[in-house]
Amino acid sequence: MGMVGGGPGALIGPIHRIAAELDREIVLVAGAFSSDAKRSIAGGAAYAIEPERAYPSLAAMLTAERGREDGIEMVAIASPNHHHLGAARAALEAGVAVMCDKPLTATLDEARDLERLVRAAGLPFGVTYTYSGYPLVREARARVAAGALGAIRKVVVEYPQGWLAGKAEGKQAAWRIDPAMAGSGGCIADIGVHAFHLAEFVAGLKVTRLLADLAAVVPGRVLDDDCQLLLRFENGARGVLLASQISVGERNGLRLRVYGEHGGLDWQQEQPNRLWLYRADGGTELIQAGDASLGADAVAASRTPGGHPEGYLEAFANLYRDFAGLVRGEKALLLPGIEAGVRGMMLIDAAVRASRDEAGWIDFGQSGSGS
Amino acid sequence: MGMVGGGPGALIGPIHRIAAELDREIVLVAGAFSSDAKRSIAGGAAYAIEPERAYPSLAAMLTAERGREDGIEMVAIASPNHHHLGAARAALEAGVAVMCDKPLTATLDEARDLERLVRAAGLPFGVTYTYSGYPLVREARARVAAGALGAIRKVVVEYPQGWLAGKAEGKQAAWRIDPAMAGSGGCIADIGVHAFHLAEFVAGLKVTRLLADLAAVVPGRVLDDDCQLLLRFENGARGVLLASQISVGERNGLRLRVYGEHGGLDWQQEQPNRLWLYRADGGTELIQAGDASLGADAVAASRTPGGHPEGYLEAFANLYRDFAGLVRGEKALLLPGIEAGVRGMMLIDAAVRASRDEAGWIDFGQSGSGS
Amino acid sequence: MGMVGGGPGALIGPIHRIAAELDREIVLVAGAFSSDAKRSIAGGAAYAIEPERAYPSLAAMLTAERGREDGIEMVAIASPNHHHLGAARAALEAGVAVMCDKPLTATLDEARDLERLVRAAGLPFGVTYTYSGYPLVREARARVAAGALGAIRKVVVEYPQGWLAGKAEGKQAAWRIDPAMAGSGGCIADIGVHAFHLAEFVAGLKVTRLLADLAAVVPGRVLDDDCQLLLRFENGARGVLLASQISVGERNGLRLRVYGEHGGLDWQQEQPNRLWLYRADGGTELIQAGDASLGADAVAASRTPGGHPEGYLEAFANLYRDFAGLVRGEKALLLPGIEAGVRGMMLIDAAVRASRDEAGWIDFGQSGSGS
Amino acid sequence: MGMVGGGPGALIGPIHRIAAELDREIVLVAGAFSSDAKRSIAGGAAYAIEPERAYPSLAAMLTAERGREDGIEMVAIASPNHHHLGAARAALEAGVAVMCDKPLTATLDEARDLERLVRAAGLPFGVTYTYSGYPLVREARARVAAGALGAIRKVVVEYPQGWLAGKAEGKQAAWRIDPAMAGSGGCIADIGVHAFHLAEFVAGLKVTRLLADLAAVVPGRVLDDDCQLLLRFENGARGVLLASQISVGERNGLRLRVYGEHGGLDWQQEQPNRLWLYRADGGTELIQAGDASLGADAVAASRTPGGHPEGYLEAFANLYRDFAGLVRGEKALLLPGIEAGVRGMMLIDAAVRASRDEAGWIDFGQSGSGS
CATH class of the missing domain: 3.30.360.10 (Dihydrodipicolinate Reductase; domain 2)
Known part of the structure; x- marks a missing residue:
């Protein structure tokens, strides 16, 4: 999995990482954590991502990862709302599945556009309404x-x-x-x-x-x-x-x-x-x-057994587990x-x-x- | 205190009785518990009211009590909403203070009428919004x-x-x-x-x-x-x-x-x-x-001291205690x-x-x- | 009912009073609120007891009340533990029923004595383990x-x-x-x-x-x-x-x-x-x-109906209600x-x-x- | 990390795995999940462990892993109590740090033995009293x-x-x-x-x-x-x-x-x-x-931020995070x-x-x- 956003200082990025990996079906291996190349590498380091896979842009990530045998199959979009549509479009067009943070986009018009793109692409797509997990x-x-x-x-x-x-x-x-x-x-x-x-x-x-x-x-x-x-x-x-x-x-x-x-x-x-x-x-x-x-x-x-509290991260992970299932068909x-x-x-x-x-x-x- | 309503089968009548008497400042001694004379006597018996003070109507109660040295100084109106105005008017006109259950009346017009009566009478008047107690x-x-x-x-x-x-x-x-x-x-x-x-x-x-x-x-x-x-x-x-x-x-x-x-x-x-x-x-x-x-x-x-729960009846009683204070000036x-x-x-x-x-x-x- | 103890500054006396009277089956009409005559009268005044029935001792109360047509049939013992046995004995010997605060007495020996007295007297006797109410x-x-x-x-x-x-x-x-x-x-x-x-x-x-x-x-x-x-x-x-x-x-x-x-x-x-x-x-x-x-x-x-909290005073009152039943046989x-x-x-x-x-x-x- | 126990049907094994990996400092890569070779492989598969690293015994694991460049540095002991001492001893003697489930051993004598071994080895050693996390x-x-x-x-x-x-x-x-x-x-x-x-x-x-x-x-x-x-x-x-x-x-x-x-x-x-x-x-x-x-x-x-509940797995992970710190010195x-x-x-x-x-x-x- 690659992440979009979630760089230094981010709140939700690390949560996506933990949730995605909790069941060992997904691993965060790349990211466009910031549009600043150095900050992206720094952001990646916080997730133990190799510098070469911490990209300065989603476009760069999609291109580079496509060339790798172990390239990413999905991205998690964890950037502010106004980036969602563009990021999702780029990923879908590159044949990469998308888990998108909420709200879906910045405007309803963007959402309608994205809906068309998702339906056309036929790729797994999820929205992290965490609490449903x-x-x-x-x-x-x-x-x-x-x-x-x-x-x-x-x-x-x-x-x-x-x-x-x-x-x-x-x-x-x-x-x-x-x-x-x-x-x-x-x-x-x-x-x-x-x-x-x-x-x-x-x-x-x-x-x-x-x-x-x-x-x-x-x-x-x-x-x-x-x-x-x-x-x-x-x-x-x-x-x-x-x-x-x-x-x-x-x-x-x-x-x-x-x-x-x-x-x-x-x-x-x-x-x-x-x-x-x-x-x-x-x-x-x-x-x-x-x-x-x-x-x-x-x-x-x-x-866990009854009485051993599960929490927000586990709920979030349940969405990623569902998503992994989608990817498996x-x-x-x-x-x-x-x-x-x-x-x-x-x-x-x-x-x-x-x-x-x-x-x-x-x-x-x-x-x-x-x- | 006399009660209006609160006869056999009533829910709120006994609660008014307990609340009014809890602090020993008010005692229920009379009532127009029902428009049926027998039922009113039966209703009164449940409160240990002597039959002669269980009246078939508020008018009868007001008249008879006025003639007693120990006659009532206040009434609690515990009958359904559409009786409130009439009952309150009769009591106020007889110079008797009124504690009225909520809602005040059946209609806003009635409420405006009652407001005028209360202001004109200058007698103690309370409404049992219990929870404020x-x-x-x-x-x-x-x-x-x-x-x-x-x-x-x-x-x-x-x-x-x-x-x-x-x-x-x-x-x-x-x-x-x-x-x-x-x-x-x-x-x-x-x-x-x-x-x-x-x-x-x-x-x-x-x-x-x-x-x-x-x-x-x-x-x-x-x-x-x-x-x-x-x-x-x-x-x-x-x-x-x-x-x-x-x-x-x-x-x-x-x-x-x-x-x-x-x-x-x-x-x-x-x-x-x-x-x-x-x-x-x-x-x-x-x-x-x-x-x-x-x-x-x-x-x-x-x-009671902390940790000894007080409840609804005590809250209700606090309104009556306030009312007793009003009556005392x-x-x-x-x-x-x-x-x-x-x-x-x-x-x-x-x-x-x-x-x-x-x-x-x-x-x-x-x-x-x-x- | 007469009270023993519960005079000025008392915590549990007023609680006994409210509990005893809540259901209108018992009324506090007399008391030996203090061994100091003036304090006893002051204590009684807080309960609206007439001065003549606020006695300086239980003995005085029992004697005087026996002479009244409306004399007390029961006492509530609300004084410290070391008084319980003596008070209960005096009341029982006078043919007066006893509701005693807990613990029963100051020592187990006293308790055994009291047990014999109670069994011999055959009069109603209760202990206010309130929480069972x-x-x-x-x-x-x-x-x-x-x-x-x-x-x-x-x-x-x-x-x-x-x-x-x-x-x-x-x-x-x-x-x-x-x-x-x-x-x-x-x-x-x-x-x-x-x-x-x-x-x-x-x-x-x-x-x-x-x-x-x-x-x-x-x-x-x-x-x-x-x-x-x-x-x-x-x-x-x-x-x-x-x-x-x-x-x-x-x-x-x-x-x-x-x-x-x-x-x-x-x-x-x-x-x-x-x-x-x-x-x-x-x-x-x-x-x-x-x-x-x-x-x-x-x-x-x-x-009260469900959702209208009852509390400690009502629990206490349930013991008194039970006691009133005992008195009625x-x-x-x-x-x-x-x-x-x-x-x-x-x-x-x-x-x-x-x-x-x-x-x-x-x-x-x-x-x-x-x- | 290698696991001892935690094979098919285990309750606590998967919990150790999630907890250990939650912060990405530790990865489960090997295990002696069962003394039955096939069951150990099956157990490993549930954690996505390659069959070659799912060993039939701790001894086999320690030997084989020592020969790998990416061999394990620590084991998590998740087997029943009577195995703890033997497993911990073997690991410590092989220079491998130990995270041991509770209770420490089956008997106090064993615990004293283990204490000597741990102190002698000078290797990181933890006990998963989870709730302290x-x-x-x-x-x-x-x-x-x-x-x-x-x-x-x-x-x-x-x-x-x-x-x-x-x-x-x-x-x-x-x-x-x-x-x-x-x-x-x-x-x-x-x-x-x-x-x-x-x-x-x-x-x-x-x-x-x-x-x-x-x-x-x-x-x-x-x-x-x-x-x-x-x-x-x-x-x-x-x-x-x-x-x-x-x-x-x-x-x-x-x-x-x-x-x-x-x-x-x-x-x-x-x-x-x-x-x-x-x-x-x-x-x-x-x-x-x-x-x-x-x-x-x-x-x-x-x-997570306030109001986003963390639970048992995160508490458990905090012990592993501490342990990873120990390993880092x-x-x-x-x-x-x-x-x-x-x-x-x-x-x-x-x-x-x-x-x-x-x-x-x-x-x-x-x-x-x-x-």
């Missing part, structure tokens, strides 16, 4: 699909963070609040898309309409840092999506609650090995990683693909539009078929 | 007022329940889902007003605009049983209010989170003796009942009064209007001054 | 009795507090650390007996042997403030009892875990409306107050009686003996039959 | 060392599991309950040593005396499956160690509480990213992974070494002796100096 998220999805809750009536997904409540400082903050790099969405693009994907993934339903109230709360900020959305799903179910980066004290509080005709569930990312299940008779069950009652998806996504039904990526961009686009001038409820639009 | 809610309010969070930016208040997710059965459900008795709001009137009052009470801010998405989810239901609201506060802060009675598995999950410029807080009704406080430096403090750091309001609202700054009652009705009215035809953001309107 | 403790007991866990194998009961970790100050601390008033046990007598009763009550088993490690940790302290005990139950089950008043940061952390052949349970006093139930198949169920699955004892011990199978009181004293005695000179395992001894 | 365990240790709690007075460490409550089935259970493979201790050897190391590691104190109550609860079991120990530390502090494998419903509930003169702390393995800190003034602070207040050890042991002060390994065996030996015939308190004995 947690075993108990997959268990939740399976239970909903099996009818444990009955018809879904209500979905509450929230994603509070507090790290941008003050003047944002540091590299991680800088690009996320800059429209030139992040695109038209701030918080909605950075974490809103995670919440959105989680909701659709577990509920097994697509959003068809929404209403949005986005704001740039911190003085001087251009992009939204606090988002309140109301949702309507295809079956008429109603929903709420809250995402915030100004909620002081919150770390990474992604939480999903789904309520159906005769059951409910509750999952929280900061305690990921637990899933609450509510029955209409008033019973409350705590499902835990390692439980004998878990279905195949959750079991397959676990590496297997199906990877749970791996977020280009459609999920596009839907995330549709969310950003719709939320920004709906919020502008208090536009009220707007249609979410259609995504292509397939995944 | 919890010691740690009062602590939260005091900390916000003292600036612990800085300027408030965001308020998330939610109140999920699940008990009306199926076909509603029993007396408690019956009147709450009947517009003739409940008024124009269902869930928003039954529990939305609690959430709303809690938010304004702790944040120390008034809502000025809102947007609402109310639905009657259970087939055949006329009144809303699930509510999603977006809020705007007077200082520009943004908010969300969720109330639901179809969230299977939820008991009485009232929860309030408030985020400011440099702090946040989190309180949950089902663990009422705890208050989470977040600092901008990333620190998380758990404030507990009995802590040495508590302010005067929380201390005054506590009856003291101030009761924390007791919800007529203004808070009217604001609850404004919420119901605005939410129903805003939700109709997806009306978008609407102005909340002005409440009178004073409390 | 919680609805979910009673549910736990019922489930164990019904075989939900199979044969019991292990019991872990712990009761950490931290309030005596420093130099003890104030009236509450003073008598508890003084052997002249508290008796031979400190922490073991003050809270160890609660933990012990809870364990036997829920497990439905009696302790037959124990090994103890008691210490006076805080410099200068005479009585134990930290206790570690190993237990053996009559069926061979093993157990641990930890009680501590020097565990800084702990409030009132009483917790009971019971494990059987095919199930386990966990209850924690600071979240008293929850009971965890573990099944041998790995399933985890959270039982909550108000649940439809609760048995008759838990339902009878609840006053009903059975009160769950109310701790003289046998439970004596067993608590046997615990203190055995623990102190076992701890002295590291005596190893010692027999717990036999208590009388009946309760 | 958690960031917040290291934070706890640092805070205690810095005096945050004052002098330590009490340590409560517990490790309840339930997986051996029934008839033990499967390979994992089989060897653990067989004295020929496990040694003289069952539960005390399998998990008691973890709890013991955690307690000494965080408290910074050594146990000097103990009293033990070990039992084989499940009918037919020879080795203990439930352990209750009382402890005395070198400074006079008192402690309790509970370990159990018959506590139905418990997963892997390792928990440590430490109380000092003016503070307390609480850490639970199933929520490993949280550390509770209690102050003598009654304040309660929740320290979380990623907090700005964390010290250098905790920061160094973290790979750095110090690894937090990595459990031979002394910690021997102390674990002393615990087993002392607990078994103390429990036999209810021997009462016994001296724990001295361990060598250094680590």
Whole structure:
């Protein structure tokens, strides 16, 4: 695997590396870690990449690796959003599979372009909506699909963070609040898309309409840092999506609650090995990683016995494991693909539009078929 | 004290009785527990009320008690919403103070009428927004007022329940889902007003605009049983209010989170003796009942040492204790009064209007001054 | 009801008052609140007791009340341990029923004396092991009795507090650390007996042997403030009892875990409306107050719907309600009686003996039959 | 790195592999996965090890690898306890560093032998007391060392599991309950040593005396499956160690509480990213992974930002990272070494002796100096 971005100071690059390699099916061997040749080599060194495979550009990497017998078969795109489309296009055109960080691109138009490219290329393509890799998220999805809750009536997904409540400082903050790099969405693009994907993934339903109230709360900020959305799903179910980066004290509080005709569930990312299940008779069950009652998806996504906590890196690794399966020609039904990526961009686009001038409820639009 | 309603089969009547008497400042000695004379006597017997003081009507009670040396000085109105105005009017006209259950009345017009009556009468008047009686809610309010969070930016208040997710059965459900008795709001009137009052009470801010998405989810239901609201506060802060009675598995999950410029807080009704406080430096403090750091309001609202849980009845009793103070001529700054009652009705009215035809953001309107 | 002790500055007196009166079956009308006549009147005033019924001694109270038509039928003994025997004897000899605070007496010999008096008197007698009054403790007991866990194998009961970790100050601390008033046990007598009763009550088993490690940790302290005990139950089950008043940061952390052949349970006093139930198949169920699955004892011990927390005062009130039933001639199978009181004293005695000179395992001894 | 054991069906082998490789400093390239040549190759294949480096014995591996330029520098011993000494001896004699699973050996005599070998060899040696690798365990240790709690007075460490409550089935259970493979201790050897190391590691104190109550609860079991120990530390502090494998419903509930003169702390393995800190003034602070207040050890042991849970594999990887540092000639002060390994065996030996015939308190004995 080659990495695009993830150079010195990067947050998510090392996480991609660990996640990709955790199951020994993928190895990071090359990268275009920076457009500065020296910085790219320095970035590569942090991953124990040989200098000759730490390239100053993706183009250089694709060209050089093509000439190697052990050249890369896939890239992980871990650069800021505005680079995603270009990088993915170059890789796909070179016949290299792509695991792309979220959000898919900087704009919805770019996403539509990328969707066409992916469908045309017929190469493995994944989007790292990491949270869908947690075993108990997959268990939740399976239970909903099996009818444990009955018809879904209500979905509450929230994603509070507090790290941008003050003047944002540091590299991680800088690009996320800059429209030139992040695109038209701030918080909605950075974490809103995670919440959105989680909701659709577990509920097994697509959003068809929404209403949005986005704001740039911190003085001087251009992009939204606090988002309140109301949702309507295809079956008429109603929903709420809250995402915030100004909620002081919150770390990474992604939480999903789904309520159906005769059951409910509750999952929280900061305690990921637990899933609450509510029955209409008033019973409350705590499902835990390692439980004998878990279905195949959750079991397959676990590496340790019950009571030995797995976390974010393992969830992330589950996406890479799915991806490795795709590369081997297997199906990877749970791996977020280009459609999920596009839907995330549709969310950003719709939320920004709906919020502008208090536009009220707007249609979410259609995504292509397939995944 | 005399009670209006709360007869055989009543849920809230016995709770009013316990709460009122807990501190020995008020005693339930009479009641118009039912319009059926026999049932009223039977209802009274459950409270150990002598048959002669279990009246078939409020009018009868007021008349008879006026003639007694030990006649009642106050009534607790615990009957369904559509009786509140009439009962309160009769009591006030008889010079009797009133503790009224929520929501204040069945309609906003009634609430305005009642407001005039209360102001004219100059008698003690309280509304049992019970949750504002919890010691740690009062602590939260005091900390916000003292600036612990800085300027408030965001308020998330939610109140999920699940008990009306199926076909509603029993007396408690019956009147709450009947517009003739409940008024124009269902869930928003039954529990939305609690959430709303809690938010304004702790944040120390008034809502000025809102947007609402109310639905009657259970087939055949006329009144809303699930509510999603977006809020705007007077200082520009943004908010969300969720109330639901179809969230299977939820008991009485009232929860309030408030985020400011440099702090946040989190309180949950089902663990009422705890208050989470977040600092901008990333620190998380758990404030507990009995802590040495508590302010005067929380201390005054506590009856046991730390670690000895107080609950709903004690919170309720704190409102009655405040009320007893009012009757003695003291101030009761924390007791919800007529203004808070009217604001609850404004919420119901605005939410129903805003939700109709997806009306978008609407102005909340002005409440009178004073409390 | 008349109270013995509980005068100015008392902690537990007002709690007895609220608990006794909560269900309106008992009313506090008299008291010997202090041996100083003026203080007794002042103490009575805090409970709205008429001065003439605030007596300077129990003897005076018993004499005077016997002469009244509305004289007291019972006393609550809320004075320090060394007064219990004398007070209880005087009351019983006057034909007055007794609710006695724990521990039963100051010494085991006194307890044996009191046991004889109670059995001879044939009057209602209760001991306020408050925690057995919680609805979910009673549910736990019922489930164990019904075989939900199979044969019991292990019991872990712990009761950490931290309030005596420093130099003890104030009236509450003073008598508890003084052997002249508290008796031979400190922490073991003050809270160890609660933990012990809870364990036997829920497990439905009696302790037959124990090994103890008691210490006076805080410099200068005479009585134990930290206790570690190993237990053996009559069926061979093993157990641990930890009680501590020097565990800084702990409030009132009483917790009971019971494990059987095919199930386990966990209850924690600071979240008293929850009971965890573990099944041998790995399933985890959270039982909550108000649940439809609760048995008759838990339902009878609840006053509010699910999700409306009940707490310590309500648990305490359940003991008084049981007591009121006894007075009316009903059975009160769950109310701790003289046998439970004596067993608590046997615990203190055995623990102190076992701890002295590291005596190893010692027999717990036999208590009388009946309760 | 080469692995000893961890072949087909192994639980802990794959965990060693992931942990060792997580930071890319160590790669598993060889193994003696089974004494059956075919099974060893099959075992190796599961780790993508070339057949030629999947050996039928450790001796074969050491010999062959010595002849390779890229031969292994270290082994991870992941076989049952009774193999540890022989394997470690062979490796050390071949000049190969050793990471050994716990408990160190099958008997204390073996441990003393191994201690001599390790000291003589002067090669890196580690013992995988995994839980000491958690960031917040290291934070706890640092805070205690810095005096945050004052002098330590009490340590409560517990490790309840339930997986051996029934008839033990499967390979994992089989060897653990067989004295020929496990040694003289069952539960005390399998998990008691973890709890013991955690307690000494965080408290910074050594146990000097103990009293033990070990039992084989499940009918037919020879080795203990439930352990209750009382402890005395070198400074006079008192402690309790509970370990159990018959506590139905418990997963892997390792928990440590430490109380000092003016503070307390609480850490639970199933929520490993949280550390509770209690102050003598009654304040309660929740320290979380990623907090700005964390010290250098905790920061160094973290790979993700706050709110992104790290778990058991990452904790395990922290030991391997420390080990890699040792191999590079750095110090690894937090990595459990031979002394910690021997102390674990002393615990087993002392607990078994103390429990036999209810021997009462016994001296724990001295361990060598250094680590």
